[in-house]
Amino acid sequence: MxxxxxxxxxxxxxxxxxxxxxxxxxxxxxxxxxxxxxxxxxxxxxxxxxxxxxxxxxxxxxxxxxxxxxxxxxxxxxxxxxxxxxxxxxxxxxxxxxQFPETPALQVYNIAPDKLGYEQLESQLAGLLKDLPRRCQEIFWLSRVNHLSNQEIADKLHISKRTVENQITTALKALRVAYPPFMLALMISRLL
CATH class of the missing domain: 1.10.1740.10 (RNA polymerase sigma factor, region 2, helix turn helix motif)
Known part of the structure; x- marks a missing residue:
């Protein structure tokens, strides 16, 4: 061969x-x-x-x-x-x-219940604010949910900082009257 x-x-x-x-x-x-x-x-x-x-x-x-x-x-x-x-x-x-020795387990935190609670809070807030003027709702939402400062909101919407403050005050008064327990939840979420 x-x-x-x-x-x-x-x-x-x-x-x-x-x-x-x-x-x-x-x-x-x-x-x-x-x-x-x-x-x-x-x-x-x-x-x-x-x-x-x-x-x-x-x-x-x-x-x-x-x-x-x-x-x-x-x-x-x-x-x-x-x-x-x-x-x-x-x-x-x-x-x-x-073969490695056991290491202490990392602490795991499930955020799903918190996220669901936060989404429920947002949904309730939207329902409570629905009777307010659209601009008032928008300003309150930017302040309390999106965590923008009053000056940032004023710059974004091209209005005065004083107008922003007045609209937030109006929304807070409406919430206090409509649903007092909600105010406590809102204050706690603002601190977080």
Whole structure:
């Protein structure tokens, strides 16, 4: 057999224990397998090890393997070995992390109930303010919900700071009359 033999002819020689045919197949495919493994693993040593493992596996299973298309078979085998290597690397990573001593758990705080409460508060506020003039609602909302200063609101709406203060006072009076317990919640949310 020579280097011009087909893959099928060379594989037939390998099945018949011809080490020269095996060496020719190795020379024909080792570089491509190595480059493929290196591409996925980004590690020269691992790629070399996988290339070696693929060919060792082929030699050991030569009698029992019924290979029709050698090129496709060896590519699939290489992919399998890369996959197996990556899977083992992930398992080793987990095992390595398990070797660390336990650290105190981080305190986790669930903000969902607070967020729902805040959204309910906003909804109630919008309902209570609905009878006020639109501009008064807008100014109050910018002040108490968006936390803008009176001067920032005045600049944004192109009105005087005194007008902003008057509108906020009007809204607070309306809220005090309409729903006194709401004022306590509003004061607490303003402090936060």
């Amino acid at each position: 020579n280097s011009y033999s087909t893959d099928h002819e060379l594989w037939s020689g390998v099945v018949a224990d011809d080490s020269h045919a095996f060496a020719l197949l190795y020379e024909r495919y080792w570089k491509k397998l190595y480059q493929t493994a290196r591409y996925y693993l980004k590690d020269d040593a691992a790629a070399e090890e996988i290339t070696h493992d693929v060919f060792v596996s082929l030699w050991e299973k030569r009698a029992s393997s019924n290979i029709q298309n050698f090129r496709h078979y060896i590519q699939a085998t290489a992919r399998y070995h890369v996959y197996k290597y990556l899977k083992a690397a992930k398992v080793n990573c987990v095992e390595y992390l398990e």
